[in-house]
Amino acid sequence: MKEVVRIVSIKEVKANDNTCLSPLRYLKQCHRCEVFKKAKCTVDEKLKLKCNPQIEEKYLKLLREKEKLLTRLKEINRELRSW
Numbered sequence: 533m534k535e536v537v538r539i540v541s542i543k544e545v546k547a548n549d550n551t552c553l554s555p556l557r558y559l560k561q562c563h564r565c566e567v568f569k570k571a572k573c574t575v576d577e578k579l580k581l582k583c584n585p586q587i588e589e590k591y592l593k594l595l596r597e598k599e600k601l602l603t604r605l606k607e608i609n610r611e612l613r614s615w
Contacts, residue, residue: 538559557583558586560588561591562583563585565585568581568585574599575592575596
């Protein structure tokens with residue numbers, strides 16, 4: 533796997549008015565963060581968290597697709613239990 537190294541200046545950190553200083557944020561990989569993972573809401577609601585998560589578009593698309601599939605799976609399980 534190719535390593536991504538990005539140098540962030542203090543000006544860029546101060547320009548972002550939030551409490552998150554995680555390196556994941558600057559690599560646009562907030563979907564790996566524990567705060568993002570533990571939030572019990574939809575993907576779109578998670579994007580409105582106070583830390584203002586930064587996620588690449590390809591991962592965002594995958595997270596939304598996963599959410600739709602999990603919702604469908606819950607519906608199927610509900611139908612099976614009602615028999």
